[in-house]
Amino acid sequence: MTEVASSVGHFGEPFFMDRPGGLDDPFADLARYRQDCPVYYHPALDQWFVFRYDDVAALLRDERLSADRMKGFVDQAPEAVRGDLRSIEPLLRSWVLMRDGADHARLRKLINIGFNATAVQALLPCIEQAANTLLNGLEGRPASTSAQTTPSCCRPMCSRTSSACRRRIVTASCSGRSTSSTSSTSSRSPSTAPRA
Incomplete structure (x- = not known):
């Protein structure tokens, strides 16, 4: 049997990301880590966490670091899923975050x-x-029904919103509009701007 790394955090209690409900309201935990443990390695996730804005901003600009999270990812995954991951690895590598x-x-x-x-x-x-269309479809359901957990509401809302965004991007790209003609972003150059 494989031994699972401890989820005890820096303060001798479960790390807030491992605690049930810990991400529902993480602000007190984030403030505590920012103050007393701004850089923390969590063995259970085999990951480093950096909590202060200035530190994160500096890391995002540091060319020694890479956003390519795929390096070694497939090889570290359980053997049973490596084949599936290899088949989608080219797609994942194309994402802007990678x-x-x-x-x-x-x-x-x-x-x-x-x-x-x-x-x-x-x-x-x-x-x-x-x-409004999707919420009207909830009329007549029991008051205890949560729109958040209703597949007939959440998925269509995401799908309709992302479809509208895709149409907007395609229309702007096909009409030859540049980012500057449709953008109200800051004037920072891409090399100094935090990654999306």
């Missing part, structure tokens, strides 16, 4: 076409219409 440098900046620029403040504001009527 890219560094010029590749990351290029993908982030494309994403920004559909996800800047102006573009998201333009989606508001579509989002409101989708929400």
Whole structure:
């Protein structure tokens, strides 16, 4: 039997991410770690946690570090799922969160076409219409029914919203609009901006 690493955190109690409900309201825990343990290695997850903004911002700009989380990921996964992971690894490697440098900046620029403040504001009527339609579908259900856990509400809402975003990105890309013509982002260069 494989031994499971302890989930005890720096303060001798369960690490808040391992505690049931720990992520529901993590702010007191985050403040405590920021104050007394700003960099913490958690053996149960085999991960480092960095809690202070300035430290995180510095790490995001440090070229010695990489966003490529796929390096070694497949080989470290349980043998039973390695084949499946290898088949989707090229897709995962293409995600903006897994890219560094010029590749990351290029993908982030494309994403920004559909996800800047102006573009998201333009989606508001579509989002409101989708929400109202789906909420109207909940009428007549027992009061104890949670819209959060209702598959007939949550999945369609996400799907309709992401479809509207995709249409916006494709329309802007096909019309030749650049990020600068639709964006209200800061003037920081991609090399100094935190990754999306």
